[in-house]
Amino acid sequence: MKFAVIVFPGSNCDADMYHAIKDELGAGVKYVSHTETNLEGYDGILLPGGFSYGDYLRCGAIARFSAIMAEIKKAAEAGKPILGVCNGFQILLEAGLLPGALRKNDSLKFICSPVKVKVENNRTMFTSGYEEEQTLTIPVAHGEGNYFCDEETLASLKANGQIVFTYEENINGSLENIAGIVNERGNVLGMMPHPERAVDVLLGSADGLALFQSIVKQWRESHVVKA
Template sequence: MKFAVIVFPGSNCDLDMYHAVKDELGAEAEYVWHEETSLAGFDGVLLPGGFSYGDYLRTGAIARFSPIMNAVKQAAEEGKPVLGVCNGFQILLEAGLLPGAMLRNEKLKFICAPVKLVVENTGTPFTAAYDDGQEITIPVAHGEGNYFCDEATLKQLKDNKQIVFTYKNNINGSVANIAGITNKAGNVLGMMPHPERAVDQLLGSKDGLALFQSILSHWREKNAITS
């Protein structure tokens, strides 16, 4: 399996994402600059965290217009796994690939700490290696991670089982404790916590590795690859 790690001006978690899938997962990975227009040859797409375009206007608001985003949308429509973490999640929201919006943290402070998450749905390409209700430890690092949506959208997220991760203790004021959601098809995941920073016990937790293992296993099953 070959992953594209999208790099925007201001991305700063691209190295972590590359390390997670290349060195820890053992898959292929390649950096793709935001000015590229094609993702041909890639099986999965990763949008890392950081401060794309300096977070001017709103987080992710300018990055959504990058040339590569048309290819990201196409990959999503083709059913390929697309993962956006932190700023990547914000970009997916701005691009309309996921519903809702991101607000400043409730207490208006940047939060950088390991947090407890609850796995709410294991029936996705990103979570099959977890158990329902499992508590995992994944670090966060954001100032605008307060997920918001209206009541109608929240009902749809619940009805369609699109809420994948919630905070055990709501750290930023997010609606319904939401830490990560998918699109209705289940192949696009946005989450504020950083699984790529939790792939080895030396980092304090390796609970994030199962997310990447889930993606790889799903791809192998889908393509009938046994080794």
């Protein structure tokens, strides 16, 4: 399996994501510029955290117009796994690949700390390696991670099992403690916590590694040639 780590102007977690895939997961990975217009050679697409385009206007608001986004939408439509972390989550929301929005933290302060995150749905291609309601320790680093959506969208997220991760303690004001959601099809995940920064106990936690392992496991199972 080969992953693409999308690099936007202002991305600063791309190296973390690359390390997690190459050195900890042991899978193929390559940096791909926001100017590229072809993602056909990749099986999974990763949008890292950072401050794309300096977070001007709104977080992710300018990045959504990058040339690569048309290809990311095609990959999503083809059923390929798409993961957006922190700023990557913000970009997926701005691009309409996930519902809702991210507002400034209730405290109006930047939060950078390990947090407890609960697995709400372990029946996705991203979470099959976890137990349902398992508690993970994964760091966050954001100023605009306060997830919000209207009542109709929230009801739909609940009914379809699209709420994948929640905070054990609401750190930023997010509706229903939401930390990560998937699209209806289940192949696009956006989350504020950084699993790529929790792939080795030397980093304080290895709880994020199973997320990437789950993606590879699902990909391998879907590509098994049946006799």
